[in-house]
Amino acid sequence: MGILSNTASICQFRVEGNPPAADLFAWVGERLNGDGFRSIDHTAEELSVGWVHIDDAKESSFVSPSTFQRDHYIAFSLRRDQRRVPANLFRAHMEMAEREFLIAHPGLQRVPKQKKEELRDAVRGALLSKTLPAPSIYDAVWDTRTGLVTFASLSPKMVEQFENLFKQTFEVLRLVAIHPFARAENVLEDSLKPALGKANGASTDNALDLIKDNRWLGWDFLLWLMYRTMNETSEYRVSLTGPALEQELFVAYLNDRLILLGGGDGGVQKITVAGPQDNFREVRTALQNGKQINEAIIYLEKQEHLWKMTLKGEMFHFASYKAPPVKIEKDNRTDEVSEREAVFYERMYVLEEGLQLFDSLYAAFLGERLGDGWSEQKRKIEEWLADD
Structure with missing residues (x-):
């Protein structure tokens, strides 16, 4: 559930570092825009991660401050699209590719290791190209008055992904978890x-x-x-x-x-x-x-x-x-x-x-x-x- 839902799972961070002394929101927009989400729907790429609007996960342009600024808040979402090939499907296609190779090379009893790696990459690439990426959206709100960032996920993998992308986007800033101490x-x-x-x-x-x-x-x-x-x-x-x-x-x-x-x-x-x-x-x-x-x-x-x-x-x-x-x-x-x-x-x-x-x-x-x-x-x- 997103942060704007009546029920959400959240963790919090404190922003540390020194952003530019000039217009904070213009700088934030420029940085978010630089790491905006790029669609992989019409490609064979496996993964794409980037920022999108909190109100519209299809939009990733942050040129206008109105797309992310809400008074003293900065609101945006992390979007992660990934293609996944079911293990059973991959195994079946891999076995078929190996059989076809051995038929074409009757002098071999098994597929050589290097060739097997090549077949694996080819099968995986072919299946990925036919698979639609599954999107995941995770909201974030940065309160510039308190320096607190609230992130709507408790998945260790996604929390780490958020911290890393935040650091990549805002190079002079870092997130420090608000743990019990x-x-x-x-x-x-x-x-x-x-x-x-x-x-x-x-x-x-x-x-x-x-x-x-x-x-x-x-x-x-x-x-x-x-x-x-x-x-x-x-x-x-x-x-x-x-x-x-x-x-x-x-x-x-x-x-x-x-x-x-x-x-x-x-x-x-x-x-x-x-x-x-x-x-x-x-x-x-x-x-x-x-x-x-x-x-x-x-x-x-x-x-x-x-x-x-x-x-x-x-x-x-x-x-x-x-x-x-x-x-x-x-x-x-x-x-x-x-x-x-x-x-x-x-x-x-x-x-x-x-x-x-x-x-x-x-x-x-x-x-x-x-x-x-x-x-x-x-x-x-x-x-x-x-x-x-």
């Missing part, structure tokens, strides 16, 4: 940042180290939220800037589905607990046996509005992120372009509001986790887990 640095009040630095388990500033050596952030956050869901208030206050008013009340809780991971005799074990969680009894048992909550569905409610997301604890990716539906009031004067832009702004508003609530929830956790009262809170959690 990076998000903690963003939401944490200054007085607690020394405590976060002290708790940092990584020995370098490399993103992979910060992720791998600080898994405790995701584990402790989801454990803390599960405990509070069952034993304490689920009410929190907005503490960060964004669409929602600061100090506004909202509700946050876990329910429906959790995934736990932990070591075992056969390696890493994965436990999925699905359905309404009345007392998390099965989850509590798994936690007592050394498992950690690695993924969970989080609900966020503010007044009559509801957000629902599956949080991937290791990376803080948001899968199946469902926001309140966007409804645009239309009249006879509303044209298609105006309607699309109105949908975009409303969609970004509700998406960012949900992330603002999540970040406020995360900040509340960090305030406890890095504060003086964590040892007492941890004792309460352990007693609750042990209580049958």
Whole structure:
């Protein structure tokens, strides 16, 4: 699903580097245009990757800023077209080509290795030329005020493809993933940042180290939220800037589905607990046996509005992120372009509001986790887990 759908799976990055000091949007348009998508429909090429309009995946010209600029946002999509030959079909045609070669060369009992490679290339090329490329579209939105880029895919392959093409297009810029430690640095009040630095388990500033050596952030956050869901208030206050008013009340809780991971005799074990969680009894048992909550569905409610997301604890990716539906009031004067832009702004508003609530929830956790009262809170959690 695209980023403008009411449900999307997203990850976020921070843009680092120094773009030209002149007109940013003119420069962005020039760079996007240089790596615009090129169709391979009428060729035999196997793969094509490039940028297209977020509103129209057939269009790849970014000469006019209106094609990608939405106020302070830059909106575009990654398009990836690839031809694929089914393995069974390729195998059948390859066997036929080898038989024909051996018939034409009766003195040979098998196809020589070099000739087999030639036949393989020829068969593959012939089949590719008869196969239509399958398109895949992945939306991206760059908020130039905050420097955050939101990308609508969690596929490791596509995330890497997006990062590489972004770097190729905007040579002076790079993307840095917003993982749990990076998000903690963003939401944490200054007085607690020394405590976060002290708790940092990584020995370098490399993103992979910060992720791998600080898994405790995701584990402790989801454990803390599960405990509070069952034993304490689920009410929190907005503490960060964004669409929602600061100090506004909202509700946050876990329910429906959790995934736990932990070591075992056969390696890493994965436990999925699905359905309404009345007392998390099965989850509590798994936690007592050394498992950690690695993924969970989080609900966020503010007044009559509801957000629902599956949080991937290791990376803080948001899968199946469902926001309140966007409804645009239309009249006879509303044209298609105006309607699309109105949908975009409303969609970004509700998406960012949900992330603002999540970040406020995360900040509340960090305030406890890095504060003086964590040892007492941890004792309460352990007693609750042990209580049958």
